[in-house]
Amino acid sequence: MSFTVSGVLDMSSPAAKRSAYADVRARLEALLAGERDAIANLAQCAALIQQTVPGLNWAGFYLARGEELVLGPFQGKVACVRIPVGRGVCGTCAATREVQIVPDVHAFPGHIACDSASRSELVLPLTTAGELLGVLDLDSPEPGRFDAADAAGFAALVEVLLSGTDWTGLSRQASTARE
Numbered sequence: 001m002s003f004t005v006s007g008v009l010d011m012s013s014p015a016a017k018r019s020a021y022a023d024v025r026a027r028l029e030a031l032l033a034g035e036r037d038a039i040a041n042l043a044q045c046a047a048l049i050q051q052t053v054p055g056l057n058w059a060g061f062y063l064a065r066g067e068e069l070v071l072g073p074f075q076g077k078v079a080c081v082r083i084p085v086g087r088g089v090c091g092t093c094a095a096t097r098e099v100q101i102v103p104d105v106h107a108f109p110g111h112i113a114c115d116s117a118s119r120s121e122l123v124l125p126l127t128t129a130g131e132l133l134g135v136l137d138l139d140s141p142e143p144g145r146f147d148a149a150d151a152a153g154f155a156a157l158v159e160v161l162l163s164g165t166d167w168t169g170l171s172r173q174a175s176t177a178r179e
Contacts (some may be wrong), residue, residue, distance in 0.1 A: 008054045014149055021153025024052055028160050036166040043073035045161055049138070049154075050075035057117055058139035062090050063170060064132045069094055072134060080114040088112035093123040093135050099151050103144040115139060122146035124158050133167055 009020035049059040060074020069083040086095040100123040118139040126133040
């Protein structure tokens with residue numbers, strides 16, 4: 001089966017963003033149709049985001065492993081492999097389980113600079129049945145790149161991932177790491 005992902009989407013206005021994220025969501029649903037493997041779905045999601053959403057230099061996942069996050073499927077430059085829960089933007093998202101919109105990463109206390117080109121960041125938690133599975137991390141070289149509309153758009157993608165993926169293996173790994 002082959003897929004064609006053409007063109008970067010228009011994000012020039014709030015209406016354009018809503019339309020663009022609806023398009024990415026539909027593409028993700030089609031891309032993941034019939035596939036339940038967590039690693040495959042995370043990898044496809046990261047690739048789709050990187051190929052279609054403008055202004056990003058990194059898109060990917062960190063997976064919960066006890067008191068740290070471990071690098072998962074991503075698109076971009078090599079990245080930090082392990083991030084302690086509670087440290088940096090990703091670790092803060094994991095600890096609070098709240099979306100983190102950071103317009104200037106240099107002003108974020110304890111920011112972990114995996115790529116010095118990154119200027120803004122958006123991180124969303126992946127949770128199911130109250131359990132943290134990981135986080136979706138998005139970096140941009142543009143200051144102030146992310147806003148509430150981006151957070152809502154990416155939250156819709158997270159919903160697709162959570163509902164269409166078998167998390168049993170990843171959930172078991174996260175539980176084993178805590179023991």
